[in-house]
Amino acid sequence: MDTEGLLQNQNVLVLGLAKSGYAAASILHKKGVHVVVNDQLPFEKNESAQILAEKGVEVICGSHPIELFDLHSIDILIKNPGIRYENVMVKEALKRGIPVWTEVELAYHLTDAPFIGITGSNGKTTTTTLVYEMMKADAKKALVAGNIGTAASEVAYQATEDEWIVTELSSFQLMGTYAFRPKISLLLNVFDAHLDYHHTRENYELAKQQIYRNQSETDVAVVNLDDDVVTRLATCSKAEKVYFSVKQELEHGACIKDGMILFHNEPVMPLKDVVLPGEHNLENILATICIVKTAGVANQAIQKVLSSFKGVRHRMQYVTTIKDRMFYNDSKATNILATKKALSSFDKPVILLAGGLDRGNGFDELKPHMNSVKAIITFGETAPKFEKLGKELGIQQVKRVDNVEQAASAAFNLSDTGDVILLSPACASWDQYKTFEERGDMFINAVHMLK
Structure with missing residues (x-):
């Protein structure tokens, strides 16, 4: 699938110049597609816009002029995933019947390489x-792309048709897909998340369901048999279903039996040899095995990775003693479920550092998982809510600080x-930090300063 047929005679508006928008605009320009870029940040402060302008791309910065649609006869709008559908340009495109893509959809049209699409409320990284x-x-x-690192379109543009593109996908990215069809798809789990963006649980589920929707009988859909929502959403897929379960023993799929990880009832490796901490990671491991075994990976390679892999940065990352x-740095825990799973990983006394963007929710769901928490250090917009939670649980030491750097020091002192x-x-990080990675890095630096 190449843009020669689909996009060559189209006029494309790229909205938003974060990583994905810059990649999309650059690639379309290289391909000779007529592309216009619109970004809210003023041109003089916008390094990405300046680079694109030097390449000859038309860039409009500082506002969102609706007249661009008529001036350039726009056929497709490609938006940054974080831009809400309430944005004036997005609303205008939808009103005119213009398709609104994320650059994941563009990536799919740039290559014949097979995609592995991975999504879920938690565990996808x-x-x-x-x-x-x-x-x-x-x-x-194999190449890795999407929400985890390099923009999917940038990876797809360089990929050859014999390379797998392993793609982490958020609900924001999937919501802007139309034809995107992974050869192997996975929806890990579905819990309440990003409802401020999607507005309803139904909309959130529909966005996640896009991972399965376009698959055919020649594709594979990996399905979490322990999650009723996932199994319901997977019914839309025509693909062959491969199941995994932490709770049940399966003849077909991945499971655990008598201390052994099995796939299609054949042993893969002993569970005791897995070094990745946390019971919640069993779900991720079984899902992974379904994907890689489907792709033809040998047990020896699986054993090699699982006997040495200790986790990803910012997800239950051990920092130091x-x-x-x-x-431990679990900055990627941007919702309640992720923090529940983190707390369940420890039987030692825990000092919890929590807080961030206030999305309007409370934190009562954490209460059953707080038995080991002896103190709370809180920060950000939700600090008062965590103070209330600590008081209700009878936690004697609850302290509010300004940021994660202060939180590291305060926790150490307590x-x-x-x-x-x-x-x-x-909580998400956007009240104080650009990304959860930035928040986690600030914490790590503060911890090492304590030495």
Whole structure:
């Protein structure tokens, strides 16, 4: 699938110049497609816009002029995933019947390489990384893309048709897809998340369901048999279903039996040899095995990765131990479920560092998982809500600070020998930090300063 047929005679408006928008605009310009870029940031402060302008791309910055649609006879709008559908340009495009894509859809039209599409409310980064590492360990040709790193369109533009494109996909990205069809798809789980963006649970589920919707009988859909929502959403897929379950023993698919990880009832490796911490990671591991075994990866490669892989950065990442206090960075825990899973990983006393963007929800769901929490250090917009939570649970030490750097120091000062100091915010970072990665890096730096 190449843009020669689909986009060559189209006029494309790229809205938003974050990583994905810049990649989309650059590639379309290289392909000779007529592309116009619109970004809210003023041109003089917009390095990406300046680079594109030097290449000859028309860039309009500082406002969103609706007249662009008529001036350039726009046929397709490609938007940054984070831009809401309430945006004036997006609303105008939809009103005119103009397709609104994310650059994942563009990526699909740029290559004949097969996609592995991975999504879910939690665990998709770990799973995507595991799939990629196992394919590399088995000398399979694979590239990693999407929400985890390099923009999907940039990877697809360079990919050859014999390379797998292992793609982590958010609901924001999937919502803007039309024809995107992964050869192997996975929806790990579905919990309430990003409802401020999608407005309803139904809209969120429909966005996630896009991972399955366009598949055919020659594709494979990996399905979490333990999640009723996932199994319901997967019914739309015509693909062959491959199931995994942490709770049930399966004849077909991935499961655990008598301390052994099985796939299609054949042993893959002993569970005791897996070094990735946390019971919640079993779901990610079984899903990964379904994907890589479908792609032809040998057990030896799976064993090699799972016996050495300790996790991804910002997801239950062990940082260091200082005076017998262990520090963990779980900055990627941007919702309540992720923090629940983090808390369930420890049986030692925990000092929880939490807070961030206020999406209007409370945190009562955390209460059953807070038995080991001896203190809370909170920050950001939701600090008052965590203070209320601590008071209701009778936690004696609850302290508000300005940011994660102060939180690391405050937690250390409150800690005792043998404590776990856990950054697991249960909130997005955007009230104070550009990304959860930036938040996590600031925490890591602050921890190392304590030495």
